[in-house]
Amino acid sequence: MAPQGSRAPLEFGGPLGAAALMLLLPATMVHLLLVARSGPARLLGPPPYLPGLEALWSPRALLLWLTWLGLQAALYLLPARKVAEGQELKDKSTLRYPINGFQALVLTALLVSLGVSAGLPVGELAEMLLPLAFVATLTAFIFSLLLYLKALLAPTSALAPGGNSGNPIYDFFLGRELNPRIRSFDFKYFCELRPGLIGWVLINLALLMKEAELRGSPSLAMWLVNGFQLLYVGDALWQEEAVLTTMDITHDGFGFMLAFGDLAWVPFTYSLQAQFLLYHPQPLGLPMASVICLINAFGFYIFRGANAQKNTFRKNPSDPRVADLETIPTATGRQLLVSGWWGMVRHPNYLGDLIMALAWSLPCGMSHLLPYFYFLYFTVLLVHREGRDERQCLQKYGLAWREYCRRVPYRIVPYIY
Numbered sequence: 001m002a003p004q005g006s007r008a009p010l011e012f013g014g015p016l017g018a019a020a021l022m023l024l025l026p027a028t029m030v031h032l033l034l035v036a037r038s039g040p041a042r043l044l045g046p047p048p049y050l051p052g053l054e055a056l057w058s059p060r061a062l063l064l065w066l067t068w069l070g071l072q073a074a075l076y077l078l079p080a081r082k083v084a085e086g087q088e089l090k091d092k093s094t095l096r097y098p099i100n101g102f103q104a105l106v107l108t109a110l111l112v113s114l115g116v117s118a119g120l121p122v123g124e125l126a127e128m129l130l131p132l133a134f135v136a137t138l139t140a141f142i143f144s145l146l147l148y149l150k151a152l153l154a155p156t157s158a159l160a161p162g163g164n165s166g167n168p169i170y171d172f173f174l175g176r177e178l179n180p181r182i183r184s185f186d187f188k189y190f191c192e193l194r195p196g197l198i199g200w201v202l203i204n205l206a207l208l209m210k211e212a213e214l215r216g217s218p219s220l221a222m223w224l225v226n227g228f229q230l231l232y233v234g235d236a237l238w239q240e241e242a243v244l245t246t247m248d249i250t251h252d253g254f255g256f257m258l259a260f261g262d263l264a265w266v267p268f269t270y271s272l273q274a275q276f277l278l279y280h281p282q283p284l285g286l287p288m289a290s291v292i293c294l295i296n297a298f299g300f301y302i303f304r305g306a307n308a309q310k311n312t313f314r315k316n317p318s319d320p321r322v323a324d325l326e327t328i329p330t331a332t333g334r335q336l337l338v339s340g341w342w343g344m345v346r347h348p349n350y351l352g353d354l355i356m357a358l359a360w361s362l363p364c365g366m367s368h369l370l371p372y373f374y375f376l377y378f379t380v381l382l383v384h385r386e387g388r389d390e391r392q393c394l395q396k397y398g399l400a401w402r403e404y405c406r407r408v409p410y411r412i413v414p415y416i417y
């Protein structure tokens with residue numbers, strides 16, 4: 001079977017870059033987990049110690065992790081309030097996706113509340129993060145291998161545009177099959193939104209409860225970080241259908257990058273601020289907390305406004321909320337917005353997301369760089385992602401995209417970038 005898209009340009013530095021990332025990303029995650037617990041909490045210094053296998057491996061963590069995956073899979077299979085259609089595929093078919101992510105979040109919250117009232121020590125999770133992150137990484141490797149093997153049996157039309165270069169390391173990293181499924185269970189869609197995102201807020205909650213146990217009550221900084229990130233995850237799950245148009249679902253294969261990103265990277269590094277606060281309590285007064293809330297609200301306003309405007313427009317360009325916006329026609333029949341949020345910069349949603357990322361770090365004070373890791377990493381991720389999206393849009397829309405770039409010259413930050 002000839003690999004489809006074998007001439008697609010290699011991304012992420014090709015096979016060497018992919019191999020380096022597969023080593024560097026898990027190592028960075030472990031480094032962050034260790035440093036967050038250490039006294040000096042130096043992002044750029046060496047880790048306080050190198051963990052042996054006994055610190056990483058725990059059958060209890062494995063059992064807990066598999067139970068978590070099983071619970072989220074069961075919630076995914078429950079009847080959904082809606083079943084959405086994905087974008088048209090190469091063979092002109094469309095896939096159907098259950099829209100029940102928010103329901104999964106609420107049911108998980110109910111189960112956790114029941115557990116807590118029955119004496120379940122959720123705060124103990126805070127001490128199991130290292131072995132949990134290790135088993136999540138192990139799962140991601142094994143899962144990616146199974147996905148790679150599954151893709152050997154997939155028809156050419158089911159393969160992703162990238163991720164089929166013929167180099168096994170590169171293809172393992174990027175992912176070969178676009179929408180690997182068993183019957184109606186879509187692995188990529190499930191992983192993108194459920195175990196990792198909901199796991200992230202559960203870890204945050206565990207850290208908050210542990211702080212209450214240690215210090216009598218959670219700090220204001222911990223409340224803010226928990227509240228902001230719960231809003232972000234709740235919003236993502238409420239707007240679950242929007243993920244069907246992201247490049248992760250429509251363009252990227254499902255391989256190590258997304259499996260590790262979704263299952264390990266998101267829950268264990270995105271909760272870094274709450275981890276830092278547990279071991280390094282930070283004083284935060286009400287005036288500063290109010291300013292930080294305003295910054296988060298401002299970021300969320302841009303993020304949600306921009307995403308909603310594009311999603312509404314893509315669903316129905318004559319919707320009264322977007323019908324007055326100026327557009328550029330393209331040869332594909334689709335139009336590009338050139339006023340409103342999408343006339344300000346070419347990725348207003350990234351701008352809002354970055355402002356929120358800053359607001360999540362600010363409650364941790366200015367004494368350490370560590371809690372700003374997410375903001376720094378996210379800037380790199382979004383700049384890189386924006387470059388990938390631009391290349392794909394140029395390919396899709398050609399001259400119309402060039403015209404859009406001429407009319408809206410800034411990418412993410414007005415007058416700066």
Ligand SMILES: NC(=O)C1=CN([C@@H]2O[C@H](COP(=O)(O)OP(=O)(O)OC[C@H]3O[C@@H](n4cnc5c(N)ncnc54)[C@H](OP(=O)(O)O)[C@@H]3O)[C@@H](O)[C@H]2O)C=CC1
Pocket residue numbers: 245246247248303307310314334335336337338342346347349350353385389392393404
């Ligand atoms: N927290 C995290 O780790 C991450 C968060 N995110 C967030 O997820 C959300 C989705 O991000 P992402 O999938 O990268 O990208 P976008 O939601 O920005 O989608 C990009 C697509 O939008 C369409 N588009 C671009 N410009 C216009 C325009 N002017 N008018 C109409 N349509 C346009 C194009 O697709 P088409 O024309 O085909 O519709 C383009 O490919 C963002 O809010 C982002 O911030 C993303 C990555 C990681």
Ligand SMILES: CC(C)CCC[C@@H](C)[C@H]1CC=C2C3=C(CC[C@@]21C)[C@@]1(C)CC[C@H](O)C[C@@H]1CC3
Pocket residue numbers: 025192193232235236243246248257258260261262265266
């Ligand atoms: C491991 C690497 C560093 C790269 C991993 C990337 C992934 C962590 C992200 C790729 C796209 C993502 C999206 C989200 C979370 C992070 C990942 C999985 C959201 C679900 C976050 C909430 C937003 O509202 C929607 C996002 C879609 C893309």
